Amino acid sequence: MSKSKFKNPVVKWIDHRLPVFSFMDHELNHYPTPKNLNYFWNFGSLAGFALVTMIVTGIVLSMNYTAHVDYAFDSVERIMRDVNHGWLIRYIHMNGASFFFIVVYIHIFRGLYYGSYKAPRELLWILGVLILLLMMATAFMGYVLPWGQMSFWGATVITNLFSAIPVVGESIVTWLWGGFSVDNSTLNRFFSLHFVLPFVIVGVVILHLVALHRFGSNNPIGIDVKGTQDTIPFSPYYTIKDLFGLSVFLSLFAAAVFFFPNFMGHPDNYIEANPMVTPAHIVPEWYFLPFYAILRAIPDKLGGVLFMFGAIAVLFVLPWLDRSPVRSSQFRPIFKIFFWILLLDCILLGYLGAMPAEGIYVTLSRIATAYYFFHFLVLFPLLPYIEKTKPLPISISEPVLSGGSTASAFAAREKK
Amino acid sequence: MSTKSNSQSSKNEGKRDFLIVSTYAMAGIGAASVAWPLIDQMNPAADTLALASTEVDLSSLEEGQSITVTWRGKPVFVRHRTPEEIKLAKEVSLDDMRHPETDEERVANEKFIVLVGVCTHLGCVPLGQKSGDVKGQYGGWFCPCHGSHYDHSGRIRKGPAPTNLEVPSYEFLSDNIIKIG
Helix, strand or coil: CCCCCCCCCHHHHHHHHHHHHHHHHHHHHHCCCCCCHHHHHHHHHHHHHHHHHHHHHHHHHHHCCCCCCCHHHHHHHHHCCCCCCHHHHHHHHHHHHHHHHHHHHHHHHHHHHCCCCCCCHHHHHEEEEEEEHHHHHHHHHHHHCCCCHHHHHHHHHHHHHHCCCCCCHHHHHHHHCCCCCHHHHHHHHHHHHHHHHHHHHHHHHHHHHHHHHCCCCEEEEEECCCCHHHEEEEHHHHHHHHHHHHHHHHHHHHHHHHHHCCCCCCCHHHCCCCCCCEEEEEEEEHHHHHHHHHHCCCCHHHHHHHHHCCCCCHHHHHHCCCCCCCCHHCCHHHHHHHHHHHHHHHHHHHHHHHCCCHHHHHHHHHHHHHHHHHHHHHHHHHHHHHHCCCCCCCHHHHHHHHCCCCHHHEEEHHCC | HHHHHHHHHHHHHHHHHHHHHHHHHHHHHHHHHHHHHHHHHCCCCHHHHHCCCCCECCCCCCCCCEEEECCCEEEEEEEEHHHHHHHHHHCCCCCCCCCCCCCHCCCCCEEEEECCCCCCCCCCEEECCCCCCCCCCCCCEEECCCCCCEEECCEEEEEECCCCCCCCCECCCCCCCCCCC
16 A cells, blocks of 8 residues: 555644554454354453443542541442442442453353354464453452452452462461451552552553564454455444443443443442451452352362362463364354353352352352353363264355355455 | 684683573672562552550450450450360360361460451451351350351361461560450
8 A cells, every 4th residue: 555545734734754543544444344243242342331431430549549547438328428429430330340341251152152252363362361360450459549448358368368378378467467367558559459450451452462463353253264255344344332332331321330330349349347356248349250159169268269260270271272273163062051051150150159058058068160161271171072063154154145056156246 | 714713713602602691690689689679569568567566455254255455457256265165165076177176275364365356268257256246056156258167266167277276475564464465
């Protein structure tokens, strides 16, 4: 492209020296995208939107927040009552965290169903799991900042997980706390990290996008794009589809913020932290519940911690655990059934994480935990040897257009 | 290339490797010494470490009563045990305990048990200090977070906690006053 495609002389002048406009035009406008993406492909851009929302509301909240054990709780109440629009900004931030996780979990299960983690997209997937881990750390530390009872005891329990490490565990916990219990030093450092980690997430998201644009999006039938007849430019086709999805997302999000802002929270967090009294039933935020259930299912402290972290660690190696060359579940009849079992298993674990650790709940947690690891460590590697996959279509165009020979006909039509 | 210059160059390469390795080593030591203050600043500060010990007057503590005091930001349980509780704590067999310790090892004066009131599992404060609290199957303390049961000596008997409730270092200053820490 020797001649500039931009008409505006200022844009042209800048782009010649700093080709940001060419870059955006190439990656966001012309970017060839498989033409058969369904609505599950909306959740990546929705996650990006949620991240920006969290950063913007978070920055303005920090302007009114005081990171000190004597003032933190009151400063949050002041935000809710006295700061102009403070209630709105805080409820957006608070519910935004939940919606961010909803979107990201759907995004992850989309990847699992359509095999988006398989070659050549292994690094794309691994970067995604890294983003999930960073999100969890950020969300956990953010939940501590209002300094309510759940904040305090959540922080105590989660930091104590590290005391399970043999020999150095206690020293690590003291180091994390900066004292002998969760206290002012802990609150200060959590505030600092909660502020900075989202920008680290932005960095990893950029790498995630670079890796995505290397081979382009996967698609519902999971076969590679064979040529221009299989793709459409990102804009306007997917920009408009993403915007439509965003409007649906925003409707639900607004409903939560304005009508059920505390539905996903816990009332005990409106009681100021008291280091002398543990609430009778402490639970983490809902997005941690499945992992919490795994932690409690194992009757051994170190074992519980290892299994909980292991539940995320298996995701990192998933591209090598799944030995099937077929990506999409649409062509894997047995895998497809197990996918839904895994989804139900994760929902069950989430429910069990919210229940007290006794009686039938413990037994069910153990069964559900066993299934989770069975699915990743046994089913993924072994299923390809027994499963007979359905025949893959020749190209993306073939199942989109009825009839067998239409792909070439369509290609011919494109040329005209 | 003559053999002489070959050996000369290998000698030079040896020198060069040494220079490279020592440069990296020095850079590594330099990086570590810069990193250490940044890491160690997160450990407890001098004022946190200097937290005073706590003195507790036990004279008003009746048999069967418990009090909770604060030491280093943590709750410390002090219980004036009843004769039945002492008997139970002493006579129970240590065979099936996860962390076997005799009651004598855990008390200075068998009437008073002093414990750090932090569950050794994940740090919650166990119930059992108030008369109406759930005290668990062994009558001592019960952690509501993940269901650990402790006996009258604060020993773990059932549940996920790996060790007994910690006994802080303390001494009797007189018959009725203890100093913790």
